Amino acid sequence: MCAALAAARDGLNVVLIQDRPVLGGNASSEVRLWANGATSHMGNNNRWAREGGIMGEILEENLWRNKEGNPVMFDLVLLDLANSQPGLTLLLNTAVYDVEKTGSRITAVSAFNAINETFYTVRAAQFCDATGDGVLGFLAGAEYREGAEEIDELDEKMAPGDHFGHKLGHSIYFYTKRTAEPVNFVAPSFALKDITEIPRYKRLTSTLNGCDLWWLEWGGRLDTVHQSEEIKWELWKIVWGVWDYIKNSGEFPDAANLTIEWVGAIPGKRESRRFIGDHILCQQDIIEQRDHYDAVAYGGWSIDLHPADGVYSTHDGCRQFHSKGTYTIPFRSLYSRSLDNLFLTGRLISASHVAFGSARVMCTCGLLGEVVGRAAALCHTHHLTPQTLAHRDRIRDLQQHLQQTGCYIPRQWLDNPALGATVSTSSEYVLTSLEPNGEWLSLEARMAILMPVKRGETLPAMTFRLRCSMPQQLTISLLGSEKAGNFTPECHYDETTIDVHGEQKYRCKFDWTSDRDRYVFVVFDACNEIDIALTETRLPGLMTVFNSLNKRVAKHTRQVSDGDYGVEEFDFWLPRRHPHQVFPAMQLDAPLHCYAPDNLLNGRLRPEQQTNAWIPADHDPTPQVVWRWETPQRIQSLTLIQDNDFDNAMETVQMGHHQAITPHCITHYRLWADGNLIADVEQNHHAVCEHRFVTPFHTKTIALEILGTAGARPAVYALNVR
Incomplete structure (x- = not known):
């Protein structure tokens, strides 16, 4: 979708061929998985990291029309965007089944729509495979891989062994609804009979929505392309067995008035083929946050690997490790090295199984789509192949064009955006003080405010209003990140301890000068007995974060590793969601011109x-x-x-x-x-x-x-x- 919109907006005539009746893939009403990306449910240290450009536009448009999160309305948002875009022809319910090639170039694809019984031949100068399974690349003979690499091939310590399994499986979701009267349920003959076959069955409750049960996953030991129907039937068996257990085991009396409202007819697929470009994104690219010369996009989801046996595995449902910030994705991973005119986007890009575990999420995939759409337009205008555009002396044209159109790339910037104006x-607005609003926050957890400091400058002394019923000591620290643009505070610059008694103002001054532009963390240690005064003022680029836990993303307030997986341990510092964000009232000794x-x-x-x-x-x-x-x-x-x-x-x-x-x-x-x-x-x-x-x-x-x-x-x- 993002690739098609970007290419059409940049002047190309585009045909978007989709084999389903709606757009959206795993986020559509057919599957109903929420699209997410670098923000990771606001559960990691990637601040201000939501995807920009067309992916951001889609998220904002969906928020405007559909803040309730109705999957059918999300279908409508996407269909409306595609249908109203000049230069874009949309073919729904249409499956590609053959390709034509001349040498190393694809020249045409053949497709069939079983609904209108129409065969299509689509000829083009450039093609993009965003099918997830890589249908076009596979038919064209492009080089690809399935499953995990061995540890020693790319020196990836997270590469799984046979016991964990080498591929991720599928999931099917379901919706439940509470009714006014009891609802009877008779399980189908194919439903799972013995719930104890699921080692984690005791995690099942009658209060969970079926879409929270992402770990009802299976199929990673099979061919996730050609055995998809077999996988689907096993997942139906699991879902109906789980529902039978909830309704009829007697363990959940409150389930009497529950009915199952919807069950997915097709599984949400995680992994199948990955195609090979001129760079294979790997674990070190993510964990070390390598900035490639041809960086055109970014990711920020954890490296999120699931056991191949899925719901039947004795492993936890996933093994997740985060980098300390966003990582960049090179353009060399977004085209096939086997062909001269095949772009790759979505979850089939050139990546190892381990790196795929992070880059596979939908908002990252959508962001990559815009990149290849705009790259296709540049290739068309300048008569280039993707491989030529990837050269060091050409790729800057794409990087600048992406940023001109609002597509953010970490640690890059747009040259001369206003043409010398x-x-x-x-x-x-000059920040001097933020007045209190009468509300207070207990410092029951470690809290920090993110403040910008310029090179060669110090943070102005800050005054906060604190209160406590009995005298307490409070330590306030100044922390920062090693890597520019990160928000993981692993560097300790200074600290001060103040004696708090009663309710009054307390001044905090740090003896430290910054050697570069950066954000710093002003960290308040946890102290249940101390409250801090809050303000109603909210300012872009300033934020309060807490050393806390988001259960959707992690199990601890700190990333910990139970083995040698080649990842770092660090604290998570998380913001609160609207409308629960807070910021302390403060006064600054010197104005901050930020x-x-x-x-x-x-x-x-x-x-x-x-x-x-x-x-x-x-x-x-x-x-x-x-x-x-x-x-x-x-x-x-x-x-x-x-x-x-x-x-x-x-x-x-x-x-x-x-x-x-x-x-x-x-x-x-x-x-x-x-x-x-x-x-x-x-x-x-x-x-x-x-x-x-x-x-x-x-x-x-x-x-x-x-x-x-x-x-x-x-x-x-x-x-x-x-």
Whole structure:
């Protein structure tokens, strides 16, 4: 979907062939798995890491239309996007069954739609395989692998042995509903009879939704392509056996008034073929966070490997290890080295089994889709093969183009986003104090606030309001990350201890100067007897995190390893979800200019190492930004990049969300060129707002007028000019 939209938006004629009646893959109403990615349910240390570009647009659009997480509505969001995109032809219920080749190039595919009994021949200059199983690449004879590599091939210590198994299986989900009266259930003849065949059966409860039971998984020992029907029937056996146990075992009296509302008709597949490009993404790429010269995207989900025996295994349902931050994915993993015109995206990219365990999740797959869609357009324009585009002297064109269109790449930035313009603003928000709102938070867990510090500067002394009933000592530490852009505080810079008694203000000063732009953690040790005063103010790029646990993601507040798996141990520092985010009231001895107008020209698309945003002052009723050039500039497109809470996971289905639009989003704005109105946008809910002009024009000034937000301060990162 993302590949098709990106290619079409960049001017290609695109045919999207989908063998199901809806789009969305495992996130569709047929399977109903929530799409997630680098944010990992906000359960790891990847701050402000939600996928951008078209994947971000889809998540934001789904939040706007479907914050309740209805899978049928998510189908509608995707179908609407595809159907309304000029240059995109959508063929649903259509399966590719043959290919034509000339040498090392695919020239055409043959497909059949059993619903309308129509055969299709689709000819193209370029092809992208996003089928999950790699149907196109397999038919074309592209090199691929199945299963896990041996440990010594890539020196991956997480490579599983035979006991754990070499492939991930499938899962089928189900929905339950509580009724007014008891509902009888008669199990089918093929249902699992002995629930103890499932070693973890005691984890089953009548309160779990069937989609929480992702570990009802099976099939990793079989051929996950050609034996999919066999796997599906075994999963149906498991699901109906589990439901029979819940309804009829007598262990769950409250299940009498439960009925099963929906069971998946097709399994959600995790793993099958992986195709080989010019780079095989591996465990070390992820854990060491290697930044490749051709980095075009990123991931952040844990390396998440499941035992091949699935539900019948005596192992835990998964083995998960995180890196200390996001990792980048090279373009060389996104095309087949066997063919001259086959792009790869989704879960079949060039990756080892271990690295696949992280890169396989849907939002990462969608992000990769946009990359290959835009790469295809560049290849078409400049008559390149993907292999040629991957060269060191060419790949920057793709990296810059992706960022121009709002696709964030960690530790990269856009060169000269405003084509040499100077910028002026009607005001600037300067952080000096955040007033208390009368609410207090107990320091029952370790808490930290993320604050930006510039190279050569110190963090201003901070004053907090604390209270306690009996005198207590509180240690406040200053921590930071070794790697630029990370939010794992493994470095200790300074600390201070204060004596807290009663209720009053307490000043905290650290003797430390930063050697580079970075975020630091101001960490309050846990002390149940001490409360800290809170503020209502919420600022983009500032956040409170807790050394805490998200049970969906980890079992401990710290990543621990029970063996030599080649991973690091570190603490998890997690934010709270809306509407439960908090921030302490504070005063600063010196003003913090972290939202200066110059941020609009630095080419950074979100908070990373600094806030990177401009925010107007509170007293500014109609904030404005003006970009000026000495000579008139030819303008073909303007892309406004603004804040839309990049730490919000925005899972697509099932998990409802508090708001349909995040508070800092600019909902109403106008753009002016030399005083002439060129855009008046109302009811906006997207972070990336692209304005393309059929007829380019010349101007010496572009002005942004902000007329409304979703309730909080607006924040702008850039206006990318082309």
